[in-house]
Amino acid sequence: MTDSYTDVLIIGAGPAGLMASLYLSELGVNHRIIDKLGTRALNGRADGFQVRTVEIWDSFNMAHLLENHGNHFREWVLWTGEKEISRQRVETSIGEEVSHKNTGTFHQGFIEASLISGIRKRGGTVERGIKATSMSISEADHPTAITVKHLHATEMDQWHVGAHFKHDDGTLESQKGTIDAFGDDPQDIVPSTNQQGTQETIHAKYVIGADGGRSWLRNELGFRMNGANTNSVWGVIDIIALTDFPDIRKICTILSSHGTVLIVPREHGFTRLYVQLPDEDPATESSSNNTTMLEKMLATAQQIFAPYSMDYKICDWWTVYKVGHRIADHFSYDNRIFLAGDAVHTHTPKGGQGMNVSQQDAYNLAWKIAGVLRGQLKPEVLSTYESERQPIAKELVDLDGALSDVLTSRSQVPESQVKDVYDRLRYFGSGTNAKYGPSPIVAEHVDKVATNIICGARLPNAYIYNLASGRRLASQSLLKSDGSWYLFVLAGDITSSQQLARVNGLGTYLSTLSHKFPHLSSRKMTQAFMRILLCAVSSDFKAHDLNSVYFPMDTVRGHDYNTVFGDQPDKGAYGRKLEHSIEAEGTHKLYGVDQQVGAMLLIRPDQTVAWKGSLDNVSGLGERLLNFMRVD
Amino acid sequence: MTDSYTDVLIIGAGPAGLMASLYLSELGVNHRIIDKLGTRALNGRADGFQVRTVEIWDSFNMAHLLENHGNHFREWVLWTGEKEISRQRVETSIGEEVSHKNTGTFHQGFIEASLISGIRKRGGTVERGIKATSMSISEADHPTAITVKHLHATEMDQWHVGAHFKHDDGTLESQKGTIDAFGDDPQDIVPSTNQQGTQETIHAKYVIGADGGRSWLRNELGFRMNGANTNSVWGVIDIIALTDFPDIRKICTILSSHGTVLIVPREHGFTRLYVQLPDEDPATESSSNNTTMLEKMLATAQQIFAPYSMDYKICDWWTVYKVGHRIADHFSYDNRIFLAGDAVHTHTPKGGQGMNVSQQDAYNLAWKIAGVLRGQLKPEVLSTYESERQPIAKELVDLDGALSDVLTSRSQVPESQVKDVYDRLRYFGSGTNAKYGPSPIVAEHVDKVATNIICGARLPNAYIYNLASGRRLASQSLLKSDGSWYLFVLAGDITSSQQLARVNGLGTYLSTLSHKFPHLSSRKMTQAFMRILLCAVSSDFKAHDLNSVYFPMDTVRGHDYNTVFGDQPDKGAYGRKLEHSIEAEGTHKLYGVDQQVGAMLLIRPDQTVAWKGSLDNVSGLGERLLNFMRVD
Ligand SMILES: Cc1cc2nc3c(=O)[nH]c(=O)nc-3n(C[C@H](O)[C@H](O)[C@H](O)COP(=O)(O)OP(=O)(O)OC[C@H]3O[C@@H](n4cnc5c(N)ncnc54)[C@H](O)[C@@H]3O)c2cc1C
Ligand SMILES: Cc1cc2nc3c(=O)[nH]c(=O)nc-3n(C[C@H](O)[C@H](O)[C@H](O)COP(=O)(O)OP(=O)(O)OC[C@H]3O[C@@H](n4cnc5c(N)ncnc54)[C@H](O)[C@@H]3O)c2cc1C
Structure with missing residues (x-):
C-alpha cells in the first residue's frame, strides 16, 4: 500500500471525467484521472452532440474534430400511421437558429478519444485499470483519501462490443466492429505497469466523481437517486440499414400503432435505430446479450417500418435497456467532493443529451476548483456547482419524461405535442435554457443596459x-x-x-x-x-x-x-x-x-x-x- | 551498386513531387519518391495557398487541414503615396466569388508535412538523403535508369533557417524559428539506414522530375529555360511586426516613391514583408546570408512605411533574391519522363502562385500515368501533360511579368492597372483560367447543352x-x-x-x-x-x-x-x-x-x-x- 497526493482526483474517464481533466490540464492544475476499465468506449453508447457542447469544444480549439468527422444532418422528420406509416412533418434539426455551431452524431469512443488526445496535448494522461474501492475523509490538507486497486488485466471488465454479421440463414458471426476509427488513439489500451495487483491511497484536496450511472462514490457518500423506472423497454442497434425507407439518412421519429422507432443517421453509413419493444417482457440487464431480444427488436422494427423494408447484415453494436428518470439528492459534499454526469442524473438516451450534459457539468465545475486552488476565487464559489447544475439536471429529467410519454403513446398523441417536446429538446441542447440563479458569480440586480442579455445564461453569439x-x-x-x-x-x-x-x-x-x-x-x-x-x-x-x-x-x-x-x-x-x-x-x-x-x-x-x-x-x-x- | 525497379520514380519531395506521390499513393501505384535533403521545408519559402489548390486538397479529404491552420483573410488593400502613404482601395481578397473554398497563407513546411502525412496514411513513404546523380535511357521494360547516391548526413545540404532575435542594440541572436509546428511530423528527419554512402540504380517505367528551380533532371535532358532575369532585387522576411500601421493583418500592396512593400499576414502572428531593394547593388545568391542586406531591407521598409513605424524583434526567416521569369522549352521526354513545378517554370513569389501551380502540375499528371500503367487509358493521353500545362505556365510567367512591372513602378502606374493585375492573379489562382485545349481527353465539338460549361475547364461549383x-x-x-x-x-x-x-x-x-x-x-x-x-x-x-x-x-x-x-x-x-x-x-x-x-x-x-x-x-x-x- 503506497500513499500519494494530488490536488484533484477524478474518478471515471467517461465524457464527464475527461472534460474535467481537459479543463484542469488546460489550466495546469495538478490532478489525476483514473478509470477501472482498460479501454475507452469502443463502440455503441451515446451518439448525439448538441450545439452547446460543440461551442464548448470550440472554446478548447477542438470543434474542428467534430466538424470534420461524424455525421451531420439538417432535418428532423416525423412519420406516423396506424397500419402504414407516412411522412407528416419536416423541421430544421437541432440548433441552427441559436448557435454558430452545428449539431451532429459521433460515436462516444471518438468523443472520448478526442478528449484524451486533447488532455495529452496539454500534458495530462488517463490512468486505466485503477478502481476506487474505499474512501475516508479527514481534516488534513488533502482531506479526502481514496483507496484504489491497480487491477490485473484479467480483473478488468471487458467492453461489450456486440458487433456481428448476420448471415442469410440468420446465424450471427461476431465481428470486431468498424465504427471505431480515431487515428492517434485507436484503442487506448491500459499500459502494463508494475503496480498491478497493488493498492494505493490517493489523498486529494478535491475529488470529482464522474463514475457513471452506478456511481461507486455516490453510494459511498450515501446520496440517493430520486425518480422512477418505467416498464417501457427499448432496444438500440447500430446497423448498415438495408431499406427502401426514403428518410433513413435523416433524424426521424416514427410513431405507429406497433410502437416507436427513432432513426439517427451515423458515421460511415451506419444508422442507429431506437426501437420500443413490446411491454410484456421487461428486459433485465442480463438480457442485453440475449439474441432473442435482438430478433425481437428487428421484428418489431420491421412491423413499424411497414410498408417499407428494413433489414441488415452488418451490426456494430446493440443493447436493450429499461427507461428510468432519476436525479441525485445532492451533487456535492462539503465543497470538496463533487459528482458529475450520469453519477447524478440518469435518463433515456433518446433525447441525445447524456454525453452532453455530463460534459457540461464538468465544464461548469473545473474552472471553479482551479480558481480556488490558485487562490484567485473565494471558496464559496464552489457551492454554485450544485446550485447551478442540479436545476439543469432536473429540467433534463422532466423533459425526458415528457419525451417518453410521447414516444410510448403508440401514435395517440397530437402532432403538436410531439413537435413541442422536440422544440424543448432543441432548446435544451442549445444551452440557451441554462439560466443559473443569483450567486456570488451571477448578479441579481443590474443596470438596465444590454436588455437582451441575461445574467446567468451563456453569452448569445453575434x-x-x-x-x-x-x-x-x-x-x-x-x-x-x-x-x-x-x-x-x-x-x-x-x-x-x-x-x-x-x-x-x-x-x-x-x-x-x-x-x-x-x-x-x-x-x-x-x-x-x-x-x-x-x-x-x-x-x-x-x-x-x-x-x-x-x-x-x-x-x-x-x-x-x-x-x-x-x-x-x-x-x-x-x-x-x-x-x-x-x-x-x-x-x-x-x-x-x-x-x-x-x-x-x-x-x-x-x-x-x-x-x-x-x-x-x-x-x-x-x-x-x-x-x-x-x-x- | 544495387539495382532496383519501380513503376514510377519521383525525384524531389517539394510541393510538386509530394502531390504526385499523394495521388499515386491514393491510386495504389507502385512508386518511390526521393529527395537529397534530410528534412522537409522548416520555415520560409512559399506562403500563399490559392482556392484552386484548396479544392484539390478537398478532393483528397485534406482541406480541413488548411481550414483549421494557417491564416485567413478577406481583404486586399492598396496603399500609395509620394512622401507618405495612404490607403487607396479595399477589395475582397482572392477567390471568394469563384469557389466554395477560401484562400489562406500557410508555411510551406506545414504544406509539405501535411502532404507527407497524407502519403503515409495511404501507405507511401518519402525517402530522404538520396540524390539523383546520373541517368540513362534504354528500350527496356523499365526504360529509364537513374543512379542515386545515399548520402551521409554530413553530405546533405542544411536547411537555411535564418531565424533570429534582434536585440535593442541591433545584434542578432540565432534562433530555432517558431513558425514550424505540425503535430505528427515535426521535422521529418531522414531515418538512418545502413545504405548510407552506397549507390543504387533505380529502373523506372516513368520518371517525374520535381527537383526544383535548378532541376538536375532538366539539365540531364538538355532542356532550356527561356525568359529573362531582371535587375530588380527583393528581400523577403517573416517577422512579428512592431508597427502602428493599421492594415498589417490584411494583404496589402504599398507603392511609394521609395519602393514597394507587399504585406502577407501569416500564422502565429507573423507577417511576411516583400521589400523591393534599391537597384544599385544586384544581390547575388550568396548575399542571402549577408546581414547588411538584412539591415538594408529593414531600412527600406521603414522609409516606405512612413509615416507609420515598422520594426521587429522576432524574425523567423529571411532571404534576398533577384527576379526572373523563365519557362522550359519542354515539359516531357518521350512520354516517359516528365518535369513538374519549379523545374519547368520560375517566377517571382509575390503573386503567391509557386507552391500552387507546382502542385497543380503534378495533379494533372499523376492520374494519367496511373491510368496508362493500369491499362485503362491509351498511352497517347500522356502527351496531354505538356500540351495542357505548358500554356498555363506561360500564362503564369506573363502575368508575373505584368505584376513585376506594376510593383517596380515606384507608384507611377495608374491605380486601375494595379487593380487589373490583381484581378488577373485572383482569376489565375481560382483555376478558372485553366482551359485545356482539345485532345483525346478534351472534346472540341459538343452539343449545344450546358452552355455555361466549358470543356477543358474545371467544373464550376454549384x-x-x-x-x-x-x-x-x-x-x-x-x-x-x-x-x-x-x-x-x-x-x-x-x-x-x-x-x-x-x-x-x-x-x-x-x-x-x-x-x-x-x-x-x-x-x-x-x-x-x-x-x-x-x-x-x-x-x-x-x-x-x-x-x-x-x-x-x-x-x-x-x-x-x-x-x-x-x-x-x-x-x-x-x-x-x-x-x-x-x-x-x-x-x-x-x-x-x-x-x-x-x-x-x-x-x-x-x-x-x-x-x-x-x-x-x-x-x-x-x-x-x-x-x-x-x-x-
Ligand atoms: C449501455 C449504455 C448504453 C447507452 N446508450 C446511449 C445512447 O444510445 N445514447 C446516449 O445519448 N447515451 C447513451 N448512454 C449514456 C451515455 O453513455 C452517458 O450519458 C455518458 O457516457 C455519461 O458520461 P459519464 O462520464 O457521466 O459516465 P460514464 O461514461 O458511464 O463513465 C463513467 C466511468 O467511470 C468508471 N468507473 C465507475 N466506477 C469506478 C470506480 N469505482 N473506479 C474507477 N472508475 C470507475 C467507469 O469504468 C466509466 O468509464 C448509454 C450508456 C450505457 C451504459
Ligand atoms: C529560397 C526560396 C524562397 C522562396 N520564397 C518564396 C516565397 O516567398 N513565396 C512563394 O510563393 N514561393 C517562394 N519560393 C518558391 C516555392 O518554394 C516553390 O515554387 C515551390 O517550392 C516549388 O515546388 P517544387 O516541388 O517544384 O520544387 P521545390 O520545392 O524546390 O522542391 C524540389 C526538391 O527537389 C530536391 N532535389 C533537387 N535536386 C535533386 C536531386 N538531384 N536528387 C534528389 N532530390 C533533388 C530538392 O532537395 C527539393 O526538396 C521560394 C523558393 C526558394 C528556393
Missing part, C-alpha cells in the same frame, strides 16, 4: 468584424476556455468624441484594476486573469485612439490583434464589395445595447454572463469582483 | 441538395480524387414522366457500358472506374423510381446515398423553415442546362470537364470514351 484583419468572427469564438474572465465592452458609437471619451475613461479605471485585484494578473506569467474585448458599432475608428488597455502593446510580440472589433466591417476606401457588408443586425442591437450609451458584460470562464452594467458603473463592476475574487 | 439527407453540398466536393471519371447527369425536371423516361433510358444504356468498356470496372474490385451522379431540378421524386444505375444497391452495404441530388431541397411536408430553402439559382441554371432537356457532363479525375452532351447522345459519349480508353 457576428463581429476584427478591426485589424477585417475578418468576420463569431463573438462566442473569442471566449476561450483558458480560465480567463472576460470583460466585453460594447463601446457604442465611438465616432462620437463624447462616447470615445467615456470609453477611454472606463479604460483608465480598468488599467488600475490589477492593482486593486492582485489576482487579476496571476493566472499565467504572460496572461491577465481578466481579458478585455471591445466592440464598437462601426469599424470607422483607429485602435490607436483607444486607451491602451483595449489594444495593449508588447515590446516583443507587438499588439494583440484579437481584442478590438466592430459590429460592421470597415467602410474604408471605395471599391469595396464584401459579401457581408450589409449585416441585418449588429451585435449592439442583438444584445439590446443603446449605441449612444454602451454597456459592459462580465463573462465567466464558462461563457456565462456574470454581471452587466453601464460604461460608467465602475463601482458596480468593482463590487461584483469583490463578491468572488480574493484580494488578500 | 450547391446541390442530397436527396437522402437533405444536406446542402458543393457539387465540386463530390468529385473525389480517387482516379474515377464521373458522369454528371443533369436530369432536368423529372417530375415530368417524359423527362423521367428519357433519364431512365439513358440509365439503360449506362448499365451496358461496363460490358462495352471492360476497363470501366477494373479500378478496384469494389469501385467502378466511372461513377454516375444525378442531379434533378427539384427533390420531389423518389430515388427508387430511377434506373438502378443511378441509385445502386449492394446486398451488404445497402444503397450509396451520395449519388442522387436536387437543385432545390425537398419541399416535403409542411412546417419547413430551412435557411437555404429559396436558392437564387439552381445548378441547372448556373450550368446553362435547359430543365426540359437536361445534359450530361463527362468529368476527368482532375475535375476537368472532358465532354458534354444531351441526354440522348449516347453515341457521342461512347465515341468520346473510345478516344482515350483502352478496350483490348
Whole structure:
C-alpha cells in the first residue's frame, strides 16, 4: 500500500471525467484521472452532440474534430400511421437558429478519444485499470483519501462490443466492429505497469466523481437517486440499414400503432435505430446479450417500418435497456467532493443529451476548483456547482419524461405535442435554457443596459468584424476556455468624441484594476486573469485612439490583434464589395445595447454572463469582483 | 551498386513531387519518391495557398487541414503615396466569388508535412538523403535508369533557417524559428539506414522530375529555360511586426516613391514583408546570408512605411533574391519522363502562385500515368501533360511579368492597372483560367447543352441538395480524387414522366457500358472506374423510381446515398423553415442546362470537364470514351 497526493482526483474517464481533466490540464492544475476499465468506449453508447457542447469544444480549439468527422444532418422528420406509416412533418434539426455551431452524431469512443488526445496535448494522461474501492475523509490538507486497486488485466471488465454479421440463414458471426476509427488513439489500451495487483491511497484536496450511472462514490457518500423506472423497454442497434425507407439518412421519429422507432443517421453509413419493444417482457440487464431480444427488436422494427423494408447484415453494436428518470439528492459534499454526469442524473438516451450534459457539468465545475486552488476565487464559489447544475439536471429529467410519454403513446398523441417536446429538446441542447440563479458569480440586480442579455445564461453569439484583419468572427469564438474572465465592452458609437471619451475613461479605471485585484494578473506569467474585448458599432475608428488597455502593446510580440472589433466591417476606401457588408443586425442591437450609451458584460470562464452594467458603473463592476475574487 | 525497379520514380519531395506521390499513393501505384535533403521545408519559402489548390486538397479529404491552420483573410488593400502613404482601395481578397473554398497563407513546411502525412496514411513513404546523380535511357521494360547516391548526413545540404532575435542594440541572436509546428511530423528527419554512402540504380517505367528551380533532371535532358532575369532585387522576411500601421493583418500592396512593400499576414502572428531593394547593388545568391542586406531591407521598409513605424524583434526567416521569369522549352521526354513545378517554370513569389501551380502540375499528371500503367487509358493521353500545362505556365510567367512591372513602378502606374493585375492573379489562382485545349481527353465539338460549361475547364461549383439527407453540398466536393471519371447527369425536371423516361433510358444504356468498356470496372474490385451522379431540378421524386444505375444497391452495404441530388431541397411536408430553402439559382441554371432537356457532363479525375452532351447522345459519349480508353 503506497500513499500519494494530488490536488484533484477524478474518478471515471467517461465524457464527464475527461472534460474535467481537459479543463484542469488546460489550466495546469495538478490532478489525476483514473478509470477501472482498460479501454475507452469502443463502440455503441451515446451518439448525439448538441450545439452547446460543440461551442464548448470550440472554446478548447477542438470543434474542428467534430466538424470534420461524424455525421451531420439538417432535418428532423416525423412519420406516423396506424397500419402504414407516412411522412407528416419536416423541421430544421437541432440548433441552427441559436448557435454558430452545428449539431451532429459521433460515436462516444471518438468523443472520448478526442478528449484524451486533447488532455495529452496539454500534458495530462488517463490512468486505466485503477478502481476506487474505499474512501475516508479527514481534516488534513488533502482531506479526502481514496483507496484504489491497480487491477490485473484479467480483473478488468471487458467492453461489450456486440458487433456481428448476420448471415442469410440468420446465424450471427461476431465481428470486431468498424465504427471505431480515431487515428492517434485507436484503442487506448491500459499500459502494463508494475503496480498491478497493488493498492494505493490517493489523498486529494478535491475529488470529482464522474463514475457513471452506478456511481461507486455516490453510494459511498450515501446520496440517493430520486425518480422512477418505467416498464417501457427499448432496444438500440447500430446497423448498415438495408431499406427502401426514403428518410433513413435523416433524424426521424416514427410513431405507429406497433410502437416507436427513432432513426439517427451515423458515421460511415451506419444508422442507429431506437426501437420500443413490446411491454410484456421487461428486459433485465442480463438480457442485453440475449439474441432473442435482438430478433425481437428487428421484428418489431420491421412491423413499424411497414410498408417499407428494413433489414441488415452488418451490426456494430446493440443493447436493450429499461427507461428510468432519476436525479441525485445532492451533487456535492462539503465543497470538496463533487459528482458529475450520469453519477447524478440518469435518463433515456433518446433525447441525445447524456454525453452532453455530463460534459457540461464538468465544464461548469473545473474552472471553479482551479480558481480556488490558485487562490484567485473565494471558496464559496464552489457551492454554485450544485446550485447551478442540479436545476439543469432536473429540467433534463422532466423533459425526458415528457419525451417518453410521447414516444410510448403508440401514435395517440397530437402532432403538436410531439413537435413541442422536440422544440424543448432543441432548446435544451442549445444551452440557451441554462439560466443559473443569483450567486456570488451571477448578479441579481443590474443596470438596465444590454436588455437582451441575461445574467446567468451563456453569452448569445453575434457576428463581429476584427478591426485589424477585417475578418468576420463569431463573438462566442473569442471566449476561450483558458480560465480567463472576460470583460466585453460594447463601446457604442465611438465616432462620437463624447462616447470615445467615456470609453477611454472606463479604460483608465480598468488599467488600475490589477492593482486593486492582485489576482487579476496571476493566472499565467504572460496572461491577465481578466481579458478585455471591445466592440464598437462601426469599424470607422483607429485602435490607436483607444486607451491602451483595449489594444495593449508588447515590446516583443507587438499588439494583440484579437481584442478590438466592430459590429460592421470597415467602410474604408471605395471599391469595396464584401459579401457581408450589409449585416441585418449588429451585435449592439442583438444584445439590446443603446449605441449612444454602451454597456459592459462580465463573462465567466464558462461563457456565462456574470454581471452587466453601464460604461460608467465602475463601482458596480468593482463590487461584483469583490463578491468572488480574493484580494488578500 | 544495387539495382532496383519501380513503376514510377519521383525525384524531389517539394510541393510538386509530394502531390504526385499523394495521388499515386491514393491510386495504389507502385512508386518511390526521393529527395537529397534530410528534412522537409522548416520555415520560409512559399506562403500563399490559392482556392484552386484548396479544392484539390478537398478532393483528397485534406482541406480541413488548411481550414483549421494557417491564416485567413478577406481583404486586399492598396496603399500609395509620394512622401507618405495612404490607403487607396479595399477589395475582397482572392477567390471568394469563384469557389466554395477560401484562400489562406500557410508555411510551406506545414504544406509539405501535411502532404507527407497524407502519403503515409495511404501507405507511401518519402525517402530522404538520396540524390539523383546520373541517368540513362534504354528500350527496356523499365526504360529509364537513374543512379542515386545515399548520402551521409554530413553530405546533405542544411536547411537555411535564418531565424533570429534582434536585440535593442541591433545584434542578432540565432534562433530555432517558431513558425514550424505540425503535430505528427515535426521535422521529418531522414531515418538512418545502413545504405548510407552506397549507390543504387533505380529502373523506372516513368520518371517525374520535381527537383526544383535548378532541376538536375532538366539539365540531364538538355532542356532550356527561356525568359529573362531582371535587375530588380527583393528581400523577403517573416517577422512579428512592431508597427502602428493599421492594415498589417490584411494583404496589402504599398507603392511609394521609395519602393514597394507587399504585406502577407501569416500564422502565429507573423507577417511576411516583400521589400523591393534599391537597384544599385544586384544581390547575388550568396548575399542571402549577408546581414547588411538584412539591415538594408529593414531600412527600406521603414522609409516606405512612413509615416507609420515598422520594426521587429522576432524574425523567423529571411532571404534576398533577384527576379526572373523563365519557362522550359519542354515539359516531357518521350512520354516517359516528365518535369513538374519549379523545374519547368520560375517566377517571382509575390503573386503567391509557386507552391500552387507546382502542385497543380503534378495533379494533372499523376492520374494519367496511373491510368496508362493500369491499362485503362491509351498511352497517347500522356502527351496531354505538356500540351495542357505548358500554356498555363506561360500564362503564369506573363502575368508575373505584368505584376513585376506594376510593383517596380515606384507608384507611377495608374491605380486601375494595379487593380487589373490583381484581378488577373485572383482569376489565375481560382483555376478558372485553366482551359485545356482539345485532345483525346478534351472534346472540341459538343452539343449545344450546358452552355455555361466549358470543356477543358474545371467544373464550376454549384450547391446541390442530397436527396437522402437533405444536406446542402458543393457539387465540386463530390468529385473525389480517387482516379474515377464521373458522369454528371443533369436530369432536368423529372417530375415530368417524359423527362423521367428519357433519364431512365439513358440509365439503360449506362448499365451496358461496363460490358462495352471492360476497363470501366477494373479500378478496384469494389469501385467502378466511372461513377454516375444525378442531379434533378427539384427533390420531389423518389430515388427508387430511377434506373438502378443511378441509385445502386449492394446486398451488404445497402444503397450509396451520395449519388442522387436536387437543385432545390425537398419541399416535403409542411412546417419547413430551412435557411437555404429559396436558392437564387439552381445548378441547372448556373450550368446553362435547359430543365426540359437536361445534359450530361463527362468529368476527368482532375475535375476537368472532358465532354458534354444531351441526354440522348449516347453515341457521342461512347465515341468520346473510345478516344482515350483502352478496350483490348
Ligand atoms: C449501455 C449504455 C448504453 C447507452 N446508450 C446511449 C445512447 O444510445 N445514447 C446516449 O445519448 N447515451 C447513451 N448512454 C449514456 C451515455 O453513455 C452517458 O450519458 C455518458 O457516457 C455519461 O458520461 P459519464 O462520464 O457521466 O459516465 P460514464 O461514461 O458511464 O463513465 C463513467 C466511468 O467511470 C468508471 N468507473 C465507475 N466506477 C469506478 C470506480 N469505482 N473506479 C474507477 N472508475 C470507475 C467507469 O469504468 C466509466 O468509464 C448509454 C450508456 C450505457 C451504459
Ligand atoms: C529560397 C526560396 C524562397 C522562396 N520564397 C518564396 C516565397 O516567398 N513565396 C512563394 O510563393 N514561393 C517562394 N519560393 C518558391 C516555392 O518554394 C516553390 O515554387 C515551390 O517550392 C516549388 O515546388 P517544387 O516541388 O517544384 O520544387 P521545390 O520545392 O524546390 O522542391 C524540389 C526538391 O527537389 C530536391 N532535389 C533537387 N535536386 C535533386 C536531386 N538531384 N536528387 C534528389 N532530390 C533533388 C530538392 O532537395 C527539393 O526538396 C521560394 C523558393 C526558394 C528556393
